[in-house]
Amino acid sequence: MTDNHKQTISTKDLVNGVLRSIDREREREIISRRFGLFERKETLEQIGELLGITRERVRQLEKAVMAKLKAAGKEHTITGIDEFQLKVLALLEKSGQVMRISDLTAKLVKESDRVEQSRIAFLCSLCPDLLVINDDDNFYASITSSNAFNEKSLKSSVGEIVEAIKKLDMPKPIEDVAKQASVDNVKQAETLASISKQLAFLHGRWGLIKWPLVNPKNIRDKIYVVLKQHDKPMHFNEIANSIQKSDFKRKDVTTQAIHNELIKDKRFVLIGRGIYALKEWGYEKGTVADIIGQVLREANQPLHRDEIVKRVLKSRLVKETTILLNLQGKPQFKRVAKATYALEDNVAAE
Numbered sequence: 001m002t003d004n005h006k007q008t009i010s011t012k013d014l015v016n017g018v019l020r021s022i023d024r025e026r027e028r029e030i031i032s033r034r035f036g037l038f039e040r041k042e043t044l045e046q047i048g049e050l051l052g053i054t055r056e057r058v059r060q061l062e063k064a065v066m067a068k069l070k071a072a073g074k075e076h077t078i079t080g081i082d083e084f085q086l087k088v089l090a091l092l093e094k095s096g097q098v099m100r101i102s103d104l105t106a107k108l109v110k111e112s113d114r115v116e117q118s119r120i121a122f123l124c125s126l127c128p129d130l131l132v133i134n135d136d137d138n139f140y141a142s143i144t145s146s147n148a149f150n151e152k153s154l155k156s157s158v159g160e161i162v163e164a165i166k167k168l169d170m171p172k173p174i175e176d177v178a179k180q181a182s183v184d185n186v187k188q189a190e191t192l193a194s195i196s197k198q199l200a201f202l203h204g205r206w207g208l209i210k211w212p213l214v215n216p217k218n219i220r221d222k223i224y225v226v227l228k229q230h231d232k233p234m235h236f237n238e239i240a241n242s243i244q245k246s247d248f249k250r251k252d253v254t255t256q257a258i259h260n261e262l263i264k265d266k267r268f269v270l271i272g273r274g275i276y277a278l279k280e281w282g283y284e285k286g287t288v289a290d291i292i293g294q295v296l297r298e299a300n301q302p303l304h305r306d307e308i309v310k311r312v313l314k315s316r317l318v319k320e321t322t323i324l325l326n327l328q329g330k331p332q333f334k335r336v337a338k339a340t341y342a343l344e345d346n347v348a349a350e
Contacts, residue, residue, distance in 0.1 A: 011108075014119075018069065027065045088124060098149070104124075121141055130143055158196045203229060222253075224278070236262055237274070240253070288318055302336045305327060
């Protein structure tokens, strides 16, 4: 069944059914607010202040109620939970037995938002064959089959994926990552990578989140990614269009802003009228006259103008006439024979 015709569920109906099984209104209120089942999640202090009890008492009541609900889940006495669990297990089977809550929610409901994600996580926590991994500094909120992983083994497996990417030392397709990590199931390697907050994905490759190629944080990084992907020099207008058509976050930047960043960043070299390349490709900053001087210094002998043009065009996308005008019009270059030039300093030294 395609995503366009997926069988969605009503998390609100399921959650209300669970809440109705809780005897006391105060305890229903605690569960609803702590898990963010209808609005944002609230802290123990916030709920305690609302209900006129201590934060510790809120914690105790939450723990007791959740223990009863999980026991009811094991006993199959919560209406709709068994069917819900089967749907989740089927999706996990297709996804390497691991899914981020956000991805799972998008598969199960019509419109995924934070409340829907909170409801899905809550319902999964009541299913005996599912394990919820809570959101923290290193992991996104996720679901796995308790038959496939426990929390320790899951986090260890994610750590192995992270270490594999570190060893590769550059963004790579998931197939390469899986091979490096000795994971046979490529889909599982991908879902393990997706729940780590240390990793990012862009243009078909996984890498560390601190690497600009998979997680460009500013305009300069996005320019770098575009040029790296294009693998050849581009006009700043082309770069702007590529960014605006990309999958980047906050891609609505002006052409002028992009041009300004190209000028400021040492990673980018102007090699023609509005055309930029990456310095790491072997280009150096400088005017056409600077490049002519570099060519003559490296040759360490006079060169015919055609040879000079040929060599300059390897590092600058300019018209031949521009090179000849610089060659003939700048005092540092001296014609020493017919159509043959040397550096003025070299001629004087001789």
